[in-house]
Each structure stands twice: as structure tokens, then as C-alpha cells.
Amino acid sequence: MDINLPLILFLAVVGTGVVSVFDLLFLRKDRNLRIAAVEGKFTDLTDEQKASSRDYFTSMEKVAAEPVVVEYSKSFFPVLLIVFVLRSFIIEPFQIPSESMVPTLEVGDFIAVNKSAYGVRLPLVRTKVVNIADPQRGDVMVFFPPHESRYFIKRVVGLPGDKVRYKDNTLYINDVEMKQTHVADEPAKNGSCLRVDGRYEVVVEDFDNGTVHEMRKCISKRIIGREGLWFVPEGHYFMMGDNRDNSSDSREWGFVPEDRIVGKAFAIWMHWESLFSLPSFSRSGAL
Numbered sequence: 001m002d003i004n005l006p007l008i009l010f011l012a013v014v015g016t017g018v019v020s021v022f023d024l025l026f027l028r029k030d031r032n033l034r035i036a037a038v039e040g041k042f043t044d045l046t047d048e049q050k051a052s053s054r055d056y057f058t059s060m061e062k063v064a065a066e067p068v069v070v071e072y073s074k075s076f077f078p079v080l081l082i083v084f085v086l087r088s089f090i091i092e093p094f095q096i097p098s099e100s101m102v103p104t105l106e107v108g109d110f111i112a113v114n115k116s117a118y119g120v121r122l123p124l125v126r127t128k129v130v131n132i133a134d135p136q137r138g139d140v141m142v143f144f145p146p147h148e149s150r151y152f153i154k155r156v157v158g159l160p161g162d163k164v165r166y167k168d169n170t171l172y173i174n175d176v177e178m179k180q181t182h183v184a185d186e187p188a189k190n191g192s193c194l195r196v197d198g199r200y201e202v203v204v205e206d207f208d209n210g211t212v213h214e215m216r217k218c219i220s221k222r223i224i225g226r227e228g229l230w231f232v233p234e235g236h237y238f239m240m241g242d243n244r245d246n247s248s249d250s251r252e253w254g255f256v257p258e259d260r261i262v263g264k265a266f267a268i269w270m271h272w273e274s275l276f277s278l279p280s281f282s283r284s285g286a287l
Contacts, residue, residue, distance in 0.1 A: 006124060009087065013080045019073035027070065034063035088123040089115055092263065094142060094151060095272075099191070100241035100248065101153060103202055103214045104140065108273035109283060111153070113142050117264035126259060135159070135237055135261065137173070138211030140287050142262040143239070147253045153265060154249050155213065158238025164230045166251065169217040169244065171205065179206045183214065191246050193218035218245040226251040237261075 038059045042050060050056045066074070086092075096109040105111065115121075120130035135141055139156040157171065158164040165172040172178065186200040193200060198220030205215045228251060232238045236255035241247025250256065267286050272279040 006087065009080065009084050010124060013077070013084045016073040016077035016080060019069055020077050023066070023070045023074065027067070031064065031066070035060065038063055084123070087115070089120060091115065093269070094153065094265070096153065099246055100243050101140070101155070102243040102246075103216050104155075104242045104287065105153070105268070106271070106283070108271050108277075109268050110270040110272065111265045111287070112267045112269050113263040113265050115263040117266075118261055126262075128259070135264070136211070137209050138207050138213060140265040141237075141239070142265055143237075143256050144260040144262065145239075145253050145256060146260065151262065152239070154239035154241050154247070156237055157240045158230065158232040158250070158255075160232055160234045160236060162232045162238065164232060164238050165228070166240075167227050169219075171240075173208060176208055178208065180204065180215070181206070186216075188218065193220065193245060196220040196222045198222075213242065215242045215244060230255075 038056075041059070042053070042056050045053060045056065092113050092115055094111050094113055096105045096107055096111065099107055116132060118135060119128045119132045121128050135156045137156055137159055140153065141156050142151055142153045144150070145152050158173065163174050165175075170177060170180065180203040183202040183204055186202060188194040188198050188200055196218070198218040200216050201219050202214055202216050204212050206212050230238060230250070232255060235258045237258070238250045239256055240249045240251065265287055268283050270279055270281055271283045
């Protein structure tokens with residue numbers, strides 16, 4: 001079961017906020033009256049004498065003390081509110097859990113996602129209230145696929161109205177081949193490519209808008225990549241992983257509606273593969 005962190009954070013903000021406001025409107029008034037009453041009992045003492053009076057401090061501490069729930073709520077509310085606003089409207093961090101975006105993103109990469117790159121959305125319901133820009137081909141985008149509520153991250157390949165064809169490890173957009181330039185060969189150490197006695201080839205793929213990125217494909221005598229022809233409907237996007245033969249993407253579960261977009265990934269800020277390894281910043285940089 002996936003944890004709905006945005007919902008938990010929202011409930012925490014509301015809960016601590018309600019307690020803080022309730023204290024401000026109702027509890028603080030009685031507390032101030034009790035403090036004033038104590039002050040009235042010690043009017044014969046100067047400030048210097050009050051500072052050294054154990055009776056004064058004991059009495060004041062008793063009446064001025066806030067309930068534990070109020071004290072913690074007032075301490076955590078501003079912090080939780082700032083975190084909620086940052087995650088909802090500005091930047092949210094994500095960790096990469098799979099190899100579907102290798103070589104661009106590796107398992108254990110922590111990425112920063114611009115939540116307002118494509119527009120301002122209401123938290124939780126994701127309704128867009130301010131439009132800023134549309135996704136562009138080549139963007140690395142975080143979204144909810146149409147079949148579930150988990151976050152996915154893939155590359156935008158097909159825009160609304162595009163004709164997308166994938167055949168022989170080659171991508172065609174509107175019948176134009178996206179050129180590939182060989183970079184390196186890698187042995188297949190696990191996964192489907194190893195099972196078909198294949199090897200990995202890393203290439204630079206050049207989209208027709210000038211965007212270039214590295215992509216990995218499996219070279220084998222057997223075809224393991226999902227091939228096909230798709231027409232992207234209006235208001236939807238066709239997503240593919242950079243690890244083309246090891247990616248669950250639009251070739252499998254279809255197009256991503258505009259209202260399920262979360263944001264645009266723009267940087268790797270840390271790499272931490274597991275709890276038993278040390279965090280590293282060697283992969284930090286813009287995407």
C-alpha cells in the first residue's frame with residue numbers, strides 16, 4: 001500500500017492550524033487572565049526581585065504553561081505549512097525506484113521536480129487554476145499513469161496530435177525518424193536483455209525540436225521491445241522510458257491525460273542507493 005504523503009501532510013497542516021487558531025481565539029484569553037492575576041499578587045515586587053523570587057516563577061509557570069497539544073501544534077504548524085506550500089506549488093523531491101530511465105536516471109537518484117512548470121494546480125485534486133506552459137517533447141515528466149495512483153517518471157515522446165511509431169528500436173514521430181548516435185556498448189547483467197543473450201547499446205537520440213538525450217536499448221537476435229503505432233489524442237501525452245526495453249510506459253498502458261501531470265523533473269540533487277550505502281552527490285546536476 002502506497003503512502004499518500006501529500007494527504008498526510010495536508011491533514012497535519014490543517015490539524016496543527018486548527019489547534020493554533022483555537023488557542024488564539026479561546027484558550028489564550030483565559031491564560032492571559034490567569035497571568036494577570038498572578039502579576040497582581042506580586043505588584044509589590046520590583047523586576048529584580050521577581051527575577052529571584054521562586055514563588056513568582058512557580059506561580060507564573062503554572063498559569064502560563066500551554067497544553068502539550070497546543071505547544072507542539074504552534075511549533076510545527078509554520079514548518080508544516082512551509083513544507084506543504086513548497087511541495088505543492090514549487091519543488092517536490094522524488095527518488096527513482098527502478099531502471100526504466102537508465103542511463104538518464106539510475107536507481108537511488110533523488111530528483112527535484114518543478115511543480116509549476118506547466119501550471120499551478122490545487123493540492124490533492126490537481127485541478128489546474130493557472131496555465132503556464134505545455135509539456136515539450138523531451139521533457140522528463142512526473143505523472144500518474146491512467147491505470148493507477150503511483151507516481152511514474154518518463155520522457156515525453158508524443159504530443160497531442162502526434163503519430164508515434166516504434167520499430168526496430170527506432171522512434172518515428174509523424175513519420176520522421178529520431179536519429180540515433182552510438183555512444184557505448186554495455187553487457188547485460190540482468191533483466192530481459194540478459195535472458196535473450198543480448199547486449200545493451202547506449203545512443204544519443206535527437207528529437208526533431210533539437211532536444212537530445214541518452215537512451216539505452218537491447219541488441220539481440222530476438223525482438224523484446226514493444227513495437228507499434230499510436231495516435232496521440234488531444235489533451236494527452238505519450239510517455240516512454242529511456243531504458244526502452246525495460247520500461248512500463250505508454251506502449252503498455254496508453255496515453256497520459258493532462259490532468260494527471262505532476263511536474264517537470266529538472267535536476268538530480270543526490271544519489272543514495274540504499275540505507276546501507278552512503279549518500280553521494282557525484283551525479284548531481286541538471287537534467
